[in-house]
Amino acid sequence: MKLAIGDVVRACDDKALGTVAGVVGRGREKLVMIHGYGGMRRFTEPGGLELVARHTAPMTMGRQAVALIALGLALLAAYIGCHSARDLGASWLLSFLAGFGGYGAVMTAYQWWFRLTGPRRFRV
CATH class of the missing domain: 2.30.30.30 (SH3 type barrels.)
Structure with missing residues (x-):
């Protein structure tokens, strides 16, 4: 635990x-x-x-700024992925999945950063 x-x-x-x-x-x-x-x-x-x-400390202004930047980058990656797939002639489903993949990649990187820099836990 x-x-x-x-x-x-x-x-x-x-x-x-x-x-x-x-x-x-x-x-x-x-x-x-x-x-x-x-x-x-x-x-x-x-x-x-x-x-x-679990005890969670309130988010600082710096972490809030990083969260907003990550959200903006994720939406930009989703748009670029969706638009690029559409330009290559993909169907709407494949375009959606390309956008979803771009969004998921950026948000996964943000979540790992947040986990690595978050509060420390002790194994007991």
Whole structure:
């Protein structure tokens, strides 16, 4: 299981909700520190946790700009692919698929960039 600080988890034994505060461990034994309601702090084994929600930070202005640029490039690639296929005499279905492929290629590259530069997860 991969956890990030701030993820909401539920302990399987007593169904207590809390947020991940850190990972502590020596060698193969790892414990997850959970902050719960009312100031509750406890250490739990990762096998006894159930992930409820992932913590996501709000997008910064830079990431929003990159998302808009990626969307614009994807639409441009779709137009170029569709128009080029149509000029070569392709049917409407093949033109649509060429445009969809161009859009998909750019958006896949953006999603991989976002995943590589996104929040770090800890394997526990």
